[in-house]
Amino acid sequence: MPAPTPNTGTRVALDELIALSALAHGTSLARRRTAALRSGTSTSRWRGRGVDFRESRIYQAGDEIRHMDWRVTARSGKPHTKLFEEEREQGLLLALDLNPGMRFGTRVRFKSVQAARAAALLAWMAAAAGDRVGALGFGGGIDGEVKPAGGRRGVLQVLRALRDWDSVADTSIQSPLSRALVRVRRLLRPGMRLVLLSDGFSTDAEAALLLPQLAARHEITLVVLRDALEIAPPPPGRYALHLGAARRILDFSDERVRGSWTERFSASRARLLEQARKLGLRTIELDAHADLRRALAPLLARSRHSSVVA
Template sequence: MNKQPSQSNAGIKVSLDELLALSAQVRGSSLAEVRRSAAARTGLHASRWRGRGVDFRESRIYQAGDDIRHMDWRVTARSGRPHTKLFEEEREHGLLLMVDFNAGMRFGTRTRFKSVQAARTASLLAWMASASGDRVGAIGFGGGIRNEVKPNGGRRGVLQVLRALRDWDHAAGTENESLASALERARRLLRPGTRLILISDGFSADDEAWPVLARCASRNELGCVLISDPLEHAPPPPGRYALSSQGSRRTLDFADKNLRSRWPKPFDAMRERVRSEFTRLGARVVEVSTDADARRAILPFTQRVLGPRDSSA
């Protein structure tokens, strides 16, 4: 049995009780469609894709290769030109959360570690997706974690994800995994209509990740939550600070003006790179600091983006 973190570990280790309590924060909130979509019904969402489905959408001129079984004989007779029917294909929506457990996520100077804020953010998104009637799953990567929870519906699906987040956080070690490797695993779980949201500080992103991400974007909606710590945005007060990482130790003198001016630049560049790659593929990107209100930060995921037909209405 996994024990909950003690009070002294608050903000350092993921607490299942805290993740469960976050359900109260999302009452009345649900994840919105990124792309234009017709009304949802009983957990099913009308997709932007056109194909054989249950809802007739429109008729158009017959084209070579169209299924003869979908001929619209009434319009054909009325117009004198062959027409075929198009249908709105329905797809069951789901949410797949990719949560980074690489060693760099176990760091924080304000309120909590990045790893804890990542788990809290994932939990909020899972509760919101469940409120939308969506199935929820998760993939953990980094820290030796190569596990997954296949998307499942209802409260049961959310609870499976929350328990996994707690267990993965407690078991994570120092072994790193690249984003490209994790995305290849995610692709095997993705189904049409499933949304993929990465929750990471971005340091796992490698050049090989972007072609894989583009292949995911060709069939699925994407989102990204960049977790950061205030120390990555601005240097600490002037002074000498001892830092240790994976057995090595060094001292930095933050009284040095050159160091202070250079300090945020590599962090800013890394976040901008990840942001630009996701944005280029039409994905929403939000940033959540370790001391931020995660629910407020992810509100863009609850706001629907209108497509051409919606905006002209």
């Protein structure tokens, strides 16, 4: 493969991300209906610190002592605890993998560029539905965050971050998914959803322990990036692969090379996909050259009032 033409599908372009707002017209992100996850601008009872005091009730085993209602307890002669009302925030957090493996592509664009395009489209749709949008970048030496904000201004903050992170990501620095999930856990608020965009190559053993914790409290969607060459080897022949300044020649006339090539890629993706299957996460495998509107169709609803149960 010849070296890619500079900035043609190899770098994230801000004007392209902004233009994707046109694809978001008339759509929003479909939500799962679950008893465990109540999203939107609704309220829920909980035992702990909240926005507004709701009521007192008889103390139950497991209630925190610091939330005891001492006045009611003294008046009634029975232990009471306070309940608070928490406003659940509509919001979307986009976690984008910027590890070296994402800067790869053989058709139209790199996986990193397609991931940024998908994140941008999801951000526009979330904002159109009134959601706040934030982003987190990890891998490639990137440790960036954009706190969730609403409206067009919030989306543009995310898009600029996607462009900036892509421009400075280091192709020599690999970071595990688990490190990103620790940061994700700190940023997510009750009612917020998470979309993780990755090729799965950064999945580590610790991530398998953190994902269930996040999935128990938040709706998670996994977008797994892939390139055509990772699914099937090219026709027999000698090809030059480029990674930054490094260049390597691979002979795909050798059957051993052809056989081991796809096995390595599929094994890396399989770790993350298997974990997602066990947790029942909505998962989309996104080709680097795919049409975004069609590929992300399972996530789209025609209006903010519609819902898809996957």
